[in-house]
Amino acid sequence: MAVNTLPQSTDPATLRQAQKDATLRPRDLADQLGVSEAHLLAARTGQHDGHSVTRIDPHPDRLMPALEKLGPLMALTRNDSIVSEVTGTYGGYRAGDHAALVLGDQIDLRIFPKHWVHGFAVEAETKQGLRRSFQIFDAAGDAIHKVYLPLDADPTDWLVLRDQLATGNTSDTLDTAPREAIEDAITDADKVEKLRSEWDALTDTHQFLMLTRKLRINRLGAYRMAGEPYARRLPAAAFGQLLTAMGDTGTPAMIFVGNQGCIQIKSGSYGAVKPMGPWLNYLDPGFDMHLRNDHVAEVWVVTKPTRRGPAVSVEAFDAKGGLITQIFGHRTADVDHNGAWMDLVAGFATAQEAAE
Template sequence: MDLSTLKEQAQSLLTTEPHLRIKNVADKLGVSERDLVQAECCGVRSVFLGTQFREIFRRLGELGHVMALTRNPWCVHEKQGNYEKISVGKAPVGLVLGADIDLRLFLSNWQTVWAVSQDSRHSIQFFDKAGVAIHKVYLTEKTNNEAFHQLIADFTSSELVPPLEDITVHHQYTSQAPSELRDEWLSMQDTHDFFPLLQKWNIHRLTALASAGNDLAQKLENPTSIIEKILTHTANTRLPIMCFVGNPHLIQIHTGPIQKLLRTGPWFNVLDPTFNLHLNTNDIASAWVVNKPSQDGWVTSLELYEKGGEMIAQFFGARKPGNPELPEWRQLMLSICSKPLKSD
């Protein structure tokens, strides 16, 4: 479909459904969000910044105070702050370890970057090879606008926009967890050892949780009410948490207390000054309390999954390596478990 035809179709759709967001328009038209940005649909004005995503990302700190947005189909995570301690090189994995903006990057399928203006909001947006939005960086009232315009000037590209690719990965996991899984789980020294363990045995994360034993992973009843209960409790008690939301290319993390909660239809929202979370609770198919050993003691998380087995979001008590888990968080996780968790 050529860009002018796409723009006409998008405008026709918005005439009948004027409140649709650009991602919803893309889904309804069966195109990528990048297609709509390139065609300048939905009130968008865009500038193609090329494919030097690493170089552009390393300069995000120049913008000063911004809002970082990462989403998956079921949850949106928005965090205000500065990009600090950016480590993005030639390696396929990168980091941002700022006081407020905390990211884990998986760069293998990143591709294009665009400067986007829509409804007086300005942003830098990163897309994967399939045209799916990975990460968006929005200007705020405190942003260095001169640095933003300089970034656009330095990277505005006349090269052809690369064609979209199908990067869908169809995993063929083993159907059962091995008998050794539990022993290797119990021997972990760091919570980050868990993903390599799944890779070693080629098992889906949910298969591992279901096979480990109730003292290591428990599936909870009524997941929608559970997550609302947990977030309400942490807000009321000012218990600091960590909230991880990601997609295949990037994980964004909030660390700290939350305060203002609001339900809007299926969406349960955190609406704090520097952190917003929008969670579609209708999409939660299961919730698990997961218990992992580490050098700092046991670490528990609350994990939410959609019906296809993809993780929606993950919650911990706030902690840093070298520090034990917050006792208040541990007690909160124990309170929603029907059976004891391993603690020796």
């Protein structure tokens, strides 16, 4: 991949020229320039270099319900280490001040509206044709969620929605806030027994984060504190091996990929893992996932009790303590696990133990 050596600046003309000359993907270019990805889009507000960028109202209550009319779309959610791309429809939107849901055909989202701060409707000329998208960013200008219209789709409803959501703001500059620091593991040795006791009393996985807040620790800190049988650490290499095993066995599972503003969940079985440099990829019909395997620093097998049976997850964290992704067994209406997933994880963990 070519490397662009360009000056750090939020000057719109400088950013437009950098994008015109760039060979990097927008996120990588933004990192190299020392700006956010949203700064790059803001600089192209209006018509520039084959791009049309319109500022839109980013609130999910306006955008999400309207997307269902557009038919099949590609939903993209990512963080620094993993990207999830799911094709489906945006149905079943449920609003909420703290958390909202999309429960459509294939597209399954958990949305945290306070982080949906900057929005853009984008038309970009590509080698494949004109690509249209809605793109949402947080206060720091980092991507929260993107929605892509298929290249061969009729754009009429997309254009109508763009105009309905347009704010009228034509500025090519953007005010952003500093990024929130990634929180490393927070532990408290005096609370280990309290944690284990209340962990045993959990009846729903959503209660777990409430428990960590109550004890003034965090997710990774809780895993390190609790130890087995609640949480068992595996070697970092185990996560890529697990993805490969999932593909080889066709074991149904739920892959959670998220950031502070959106979590995207893909449920089902997966094809073979395709490595490419540091990336591990699922390239399945209607679903692509790209993981920077070299970012995985800690892997945990976690068991939480629920009313519907044990919920077992395998979770990957980066070197800073940030959650990369979680994988759970594919759930049904009756249970929070499935036998194939439980057998796979149990056998995998045993094999890892034997190798240590």
